[in-house]
Every structure is written in C-alpha cells, then in structure tokens.
Amino acid sequence: MAERRAVPPPRAARLHQARKALHRARTKLRKAAVDWFRGGASDWVALGGLLLTVPLLTCATVLTPLWCAPEALVLPIIAGGLLLRPASLLALYAASAVALMIESLLLGPYTGYAEHVDGAGRVTPGTVLVVAAAGLSGLLVAQFRSRVGVPWRRGGTMLFDLRERIRVQSKLPKLPPGWHREMALRPAGGQSFSGDFVVAARTGPQGRTLEVVLTDVSGKGMDAASRALLLSGAFGGLLGSLEPHAFLPAANGYLLRQSWEEGFATSVHLVLDLDSGDYELLSAGHVPAMQLNAGTGVWEEKAAEGPLLGVYDGAEFDPVKGTLRPGDVLMLFTDGLVETAERDLTEGMDRLTGAADRYVACGFHGAAWHLIESVARDVNDDRALLLLCRDP
Structure with a gap:
C-alpha cells in the first residue's frame, strides 16, 4: 500500500501559526525590554555591546589617531559604570587594558616629551591616568x-513615583458647596521633596466632618523627605481610624517607636464640622493658626497647647475651639513661612496676614501659592500653607 503523503496545512492555518509565533516573539521582546529598564534582567546584552565598541575604538585609534585618541576608551568605561554590574564591569576594564596595550604596541611606545611632541595617538602616562x-x-x-x-534606569522613575505619592497624599478631599480650600507646598531650595506634608479625610456620618493634619518634620528638603513619606503613610492610616482626640497621642507613640536621631515633628490637627462650621484645633508644638473674622476684618490667632511629637511618652494635647462663619477664613501653615533667622514668629505672622488682606475683597481662589511667593519666596526652608474658606 502506498504511503500517504502528509497534507500540508491550509493557508489559513499557516497564517494563524505565524501570527501566534509573532505574538510570542513580541511578548518576549517587550518583557525583556521592561525587565532591562527596571533592572531585573541580565546585563549581558549591554556588556556584549560595550565589549564590541572596545576593538572598534582601538581600530579607529590605530587608523586615524588624529580623530580618535586613545582616551576615547573612557566612553565605554563611563557607559559601563551606568549600565553594568560590578562583576561585568571588571571584564570591560580588562578588555580596555588589553586595548591600551595593543595601541601602545602599534603606535609606538612613549619615550619622552621631546621626542614625540608632534606625535599623534601615543599612549602616554596621562592617557593611562585618564582611563x-x-x-x-x-x-x-x-x-x-x-x-x-x-539600577540607574529605574532610579529616576522611583523618585518620580515617590514625589507623586507625596503629592497625592497631600491632596485635600473635595468639599461640599459653600466651602473652598487652597493648598500650596514649596520645598526648600527648589527641590521636589519636602519635610512638610498634609493628610486629610472626610470622616464621620456621611463624611460631614473634615479632618486635616499638617505636619512639619525636623529637617528640610531631601534630608526630611524620607521621614515625611513614612509619616504621611502612617498618619494617613491613623486619620479617620481613631477618635480625633486620640490621633496625636497615637502619632506621638509612632514617632517614639522609630528611635530616629531627629525623630521629632510638629503637627496641627483640624477637626471641622462642615454643617455648622464648628471646629477643634489640636497642636503638637506647631505654630498657631490664623482665622479671619469676616464681620470685623481682623485676623485672630488660634493657638492650641501641646508638646512636639516624638519627644516623650504620655503627652497630652489640649484643643482650642472655634467656628467658621460665612466669609471666614482659616489659615494653617508651617514655621518656614513665617519664621527665619532675621525675622521672629510674630513679625512673620503679621507679614503673612498683611499679605492675605489683599485677597479679602476678591476672594482667596488661587491665593495660597501667591502668598508663599510674596511672604517667603527665597527662604531656605520647607513652606506649606492651607486655606479653608467658608463662602459668604
């Protein structure tokens, strides 16, 4: 009986198999690219590419020493420092050393300045030192x-993610009609990270209570940013999970458990009833808040009593109470906005309220950032300002 010939698959089946193979190849390539960007892949591809550039540069140096000097070997070496792991980097260094020896043999040895003053492409002691x-x-x-x-490929992305996380955590919740809020935060030295942060949440039945915590971590800028990020996450978890009067004692205990060398912080906790406008203000060594009375046009200081966070256990925090009536404004801020080496706290608060008076007639929409610019633009400290306004 004659053998049956294998029937080739129809054209549609072949096209389907080709598409599947192409899809698998694209998936593997994309996964490899993502792993390489995140630093999770092997660096053999980068090592192979850099090792290939070493003989190419050597050939270029031997053939055209005027255009490609022996010092050109620093290019793959610098790239290797950014791309490769230390073990792979040693292999690249060995290849570069061999390339220098080959260039020295082919171009002639360096025997002194006078003899080769007009020579090009010589491997001099200076070349060896530079490489x-x-x-x-x-x-x-x-x-x-x-x-x-x-890895360097992921480092910038990680810092960007951290900055965005702090920004999102400092975002105030949307308020019901009749209320307006403004928030501005400016780190020291124009950096992207700050030791000041805000956490806020709508709590209580139907979210009719606004709780806001403004905290100033010891230090400034990048030095305080890591602690501020850790504390903002912890404070965000505590806020709304505890009774308002239990928040600052719990935050104080958390800081004490960290055992940081610079483990203290100041904080102010606002608990505002969005229906009546009544509020309580609890402070942990923070600068006083300021309230504008719309009826009199006078700014009133609201100072609660309480020690710094992270100093000693069993601290007590006594609240101060008030009411925001239609047209009233409440300002919460950090000391970097009002206190400097040349200006005491009282003078700084007078300057801030004087600048804020310009917005009473036209409203405080967009005023927070402009107030920081006008009062403490060039201050080398973190500055934060929160405005809560009740519409007339």
Missing part, C-alpha cells in the same frame, strides 16, 4: 547602585 580615573569612578558608581539595589 584609570574613569574606570575607578565607574566602579564606585556601580558598587553604589549594587548596594542600594536600584
């Missing part, structure tokens, strides 16, 4: 990245 210095710098960078565990 060695670049290699040492790259190795230090690679070792630092390896110790931190964050």
Whole structure:
C-alpha cells in the first residue's frame, strides 16, 4: 500500500501559526525590554555591546589617531559604570587594558616629551591616568547602585513615583458647596521633596466632618523627605481610624517607636464640622493658626497647647475651639513661612496676614501659592500653607 503523503496545512492555518509565533516573539521582546529598564534582567546584552565598541575604538585609534585618541576608551568605561554590574564591569576594564596595550604596541611606545611632541595617538602616562580615573569612578558608581539595589534606569522613575505619592497624599478631599480650600507646598531650595506634608479625610456620618493634619518634620528638603513619606503613610492610616482626640497621642507613640536621631515633628490637627462650621484645633508644638473674622476684618490667632511629637511618652494635647462663619477664613501653615533667622514668629505672622488682606475683597481662589511667593519666596526652608474658606 502506498504511503500517504502528509497534507500540508491550509493557508489559513499557516497564517494563524505565524501570527501566534509573532505574538510570542513580541511578548518576549517587550518583557525583556521592561525587565532591562527596571533592572531585573541580565546585563549581558549591554556588556556584549560595550565589549564590541572596545576593538572598534582601538581600530579607529590605530587608523586615524588624529580623530580618535586613545582616551576615547573612557566612553565605554563611563557607559559601563551606568549600565553594568560590578562583576561585568571588571571584564570591560580588562578588555580596555588589553586595548591600551595593543595601541601602545602599534603606535609606538612613549619615550619622552621631546621626542614625540608632534606625535599623534601615543599612549602616554596621562592617557593611562585618564582611563584609570574613569574606570575607578565607574566602579564606585556601580558598587553604589549594587548596594542600594536600584539600577540607574529605574532610579529616576522611583523618585518620580515617590514625589507623586507625596503629592497625592497631600491632596485635600473635595468639599461640599459653600466651602473652598487652597493648598500650596514649596520645598526648600527648589527641590521636589519636602519635610512638610498634609493628610486629610472626610470622616464621620456621611463624611460631614473634615479632618486635616499638617505636619512639619525636623529637617528640610531631601534630608526630611524620607521621614515625611513614612509619616504621611502612617498618619494617613491613623486619620479617620481613631477618635480625633486620640490621633496625636497615637502619632506621638509612632514617632517614639522609630528611635530616629531627629525623630521629632510638629503637627496641627483640624477637626471641622462642615454643617455648622464648628471646629477643634489640636497642636503638637506647631505654630498657631490664623482665622479671619469676616464681620470685623481682623485676623485672630488660634493657638492650641501641646508638646512636639516624638519627644516623650504620655503627652497630652489640649484643643482650642472655634467656628467658621460665612466669609471666614482659616489659615494653617508651617514655621518656614513665617519664621527665619532675621525675622521672629510674630513679625512673620503679621507679614503673612498683611499679605492675605489683599485677597479679602476678591476672594482667596488661587491665593495660597501667591502668598508663599510674596511672604517667603527665597527662604531656605520647607513652606506649606492651607486655606479653608467658608463662602459668604
């Protein structure tokens, strides 16, 4: 019996198989690219590419020494410091050292300045020092990245994510009609990270209570940013989960358990009834708040009593009460906005309220950022300002 020939698959089946193979290849390629960007993939591809550039640069130096000097080897070395792990970087350094020796043999040895003053492409002691210095710098960078565990390709993205997380956590919830809020935060030195942060939530039945916590962590800028990020997450979890009078004692206990060298912070906790306008203000060593009385046009200081957070256990915080009537404004801020080495707290608060008086007639929409600009634009400290307004 004659053998049956294998029937080739129809054209539609072949096209389907080709599409599946193409899809698998695209998926693997995309996964490899994502892993490489995040630093989770092997660096053999980058190592292979950089090792390939070493002989190319060597050939270019030998053929055209005027256009490609021996010092060009620092280019793959610098790139390797950013892309490779320390173990792979040593292989690149070995290849670069071999390339320098080959260039020295082919271009002629360096025997002195007078003889080769007009020579081009010689491997001089200065060349060796430049390449060695670049290699040492790259190795230090690679070792630092390896110790931190964050590759350079992912480091910038991680910092961006942290900044956005702080910004989202500091966003105030939407208020019902009849209320308006303004918030501005400006880190020291124009940096992206700050030691000041805000956490807020609508609590109580049907969310008719607004709780806001403004905190100033010891230090400023990048030095305080890591602690501010940790505290903002912890305070955000506590807010709304505890009774208002239990929040600051719980926050104080949390800071004490961290055992930080600079573990203290100031904080102010506002509990506002959005129906009646009645509020309580609890403070942990924070600067006083200021309330504008729409009837008299006078700013009134609202100072609650309480020690710094993270100083001693069993601290008590006594609230101050008030009411926001239609047209009233409540300002919460940090000391960087009103206190400097050349200006005491009282003078700074007078300057802030004087600048805020310009917005009484036209309203405080968009005023928070402009107030920081006019009162403490060039202050080398973190500044935060929160405005709560009840519409007339």
